[in-house]
Amino acid sequence: MGFVLTDKKLSKNKVFRIEINLSENIPFALSIPQDENVLQINKGVMHGEIDIESLKLELSQKFPININSIDFRINKIQDVVVEFSSELKLDQETIINVLQQTISQELPHTLRNKDTKKPLIYITNDLFGIPLIGSIYFGVIDRGTNLLQIRPITGCPLNCPFCSVDEGPISKTKLRDYIVDTDYLVNTYNSIVAEKKLKEAEAHLDGQGEPMAYPYLPELVQKLHENENTKIVSIQTNGWYLTEQLIDELAEVNLTRINLSINALSSSLSKKLSGKGDYKIEKMLELAEYIANSKISLLIAPLWIPGINDQDIEEIVQFSLKVNSNETKYPTLGIQNYLTHDVGRNLKGIPQKKFAEFNQQLRNIEKKFGAKNLVLKPYMFNIYKTEMIKNPMRINEIVNAEVVLLGRQMGEVIVKAKNRLIHVSNVNQLSLGKKIKVRITRNRHNIFFAEAV
Numbered sequence: 001m002g003f004v005l006t007d008k009k010l011s012k013n014k015v016f017r018i019e020i021n022l023s024e025n026i027p028f029a030l031s032i033p034q035d036e037n038v039l040q041i042n043k044g045v046m047h048g049e050i051d052i053e054s055l056k057l058e059l060s061q062k063f064p065i066n067i068n069s070i071d072f073r074i075n076k077i078q079d080v081v082v083e084f085s086s087e088l089k090l091d092q093e094t095i096i097n098v099l100q101q102t103i104s105q106e107l108p109h110t111l112r113n114k115d116t117k118k119p120l121i122y123i124t125n126d127l128f129g130i131p132l133i134g135s136i137y138f139g140v141i142d143r144g145t146n147l148l149q150i151r152p153i154t155g156c157p158l159n160c161p162f163c164s165v166d167e168g169p170i171s172k173t174k175l176r177d178y179i180v181d182t183d184y185l186v187n188t189y190n191s192i193v194a195e196k197k198l199k200e201a202e203a204h205l206d207g208q209g210e211p212m213a214y215p216y217l218p219e220l221v222q223k224l225h226e227n228e229n230t231k232i233v234s235i236q237t238n239g240w241y242l243t244e245q246l247i248d249e250l251a252e253v254n255l256t257r258i259n260l261s262i263n264a265l266s267s268s269l270s271k272k273l274s275g276k277g278d279y280k281i282e283k284m285l286e287l288a289e290y291i292a293n294s295k296i297s298l299l300i301a302p303l304w305i306p307g308i309n310d311q312d313i314e315e316i317v318q319f320s321l322k323v324n325s326n327e328t329k330y331p332t333l334g335i336q337n338y339l340t341h342d343v344g345r346n347l348k349g350i351p352q353k354k355f356a357e358f359n360q361q362l363r364n365i366e367k368k369f370g371a372k373n374l375v376l377k378p379y380m381f382n383i384y385k386t387e388m389i390k391n392p393m394r395i396n397e398i399v400n401a402e403v404v405l406l407g408r409q410m411g412e413v414i415v416k417a418k419n420r421l422i423h424v425s426n427v428n429q430l431s432l433g434k435k436i437k438v439r440i441t442r443n444r445h446n447i448f449f450a451e452a453v
């Protein structure tokens with residue numbers, strides 16, 4: 001039961017009381033810490049705190065009748081309950097609607113990413129009408145093939161010392177994270193699939209960070225598959241959030257493939273390369289085997305860092321051949337070449353290999369262990385070229401834009417123009433909603449960078 005209704009006589013006035021179990025009506029874990037007047041809201045990496053006094057004020061203004069009191073408390077089974085009292089009868093359904101609506105309006109202002117401890121901006125269709133094309137950080141990216149990159153969240157729990165995008169809790173450059181509403185993301189994906197007239201689309205969940213941190217992952221996979229032109233839904237992950245239960249849930253909604261990064265098999269090197277002292281490679285290998293035995297395809301994707309994990313790469317190939325021998329649809333290994341970056345984190349003194357040399361080394365490994373398809377080609381994943389979606393802005397074009405988000409880096413804002421997002425760097429603090437002119441400086445695959453003019 002979600003509510004209790006009683007009426008009591010107080011002097012001459014009848015007072016109606018209704019108690020709602022908030023924990024049963026909000027899809028988050030709720031709590032009220034002792035001695036604090038805040039409602040804590042958690043789901044996966046999302047953590048929010050709403051001040052209870054302001055919430056009460058908001059709520060009392062939303063009812064058409066006079067509310068005598070609103071009381072938030074924890075019951076015996078640690079659920080959060082809210083008791084309303086008023087002189088007129090309150091309808092349970094109306095109260096639940098008002099509670100849900102008010103909390104979902106307040107929550108985005110307070111959200112933080114538990115991994116990175118940074119503010120987490122919840123992007124919905126309502127928020128300045130932010131389009132989901134144009135940013136490298138979130139949304140949908142079309143690079144002119146039947147594979148569309150879906151980026152639902154930024155931020156990462158790991159601190160890999162080679163991270164090309166400087167992600168994770170130790171990041172020195174990232175100031176905030178973003179998370180995108182599931183329906184809004186899927187609507188954008190659907191409109192791009194329609195514009196490109198795709199019949200065999202692959203929705204590939206990736207990101208500048210860890211896409212598996214998205215707290216609505218099974219729902220997202222399911223909704224992407226609801227498009228009849230989606231043939232594959234795949235995800236890349238460092239595996240930190242994997243559990244047997246999540247693998248079962250993702251298999252249930254027909255996730256096609258998991259590309260899992262495993263960079264070393266020894267406990268000490270895997271901890272070092274993940275930048276996490278509590279990284280457990282033994283558990284990760286068990287989970288890899290669990291995926292290989294599920295209906296989800298597994299591709300193990302180690303980064304080959306010359307002089308650091310040469311031996312591990314050979315062992316990972318052997319591990320993959322042992323646990324993933326039944327996979328016939330897709331390649332089972334995606335060994336990546338270590339590249340150095342101007343931005344991001346680099347390992348000192350490790351040069352990058354030329355691709356010809358790297359590919360030759362992969363062929364040597366194929367011969368040594370009887371492995372197949374180590375030099376990957378798009379056709380092996382049924383990826384092929386297609387028309388790109390319309391690109392509405394040219395390099396050097398000056399466009400009128402509106403500031404819709406603070407950027408992820410110091411001095412960066414994100415603006416919108418012509419239904420695209422544009423990253424504008426080196427600007428002084430600009431308020432949201434401000435109209436500015438920008439000159440497009442980079443424009444590739446409908447990802448835009450510009451300078452303010």
Ligand code: SF4
Nearest residue numbers: 156158160163209238
């Ligand atoms: S898992 Fe990926 S995004 Fe996260 S820190 Fe490592 S390299 Fe960067």
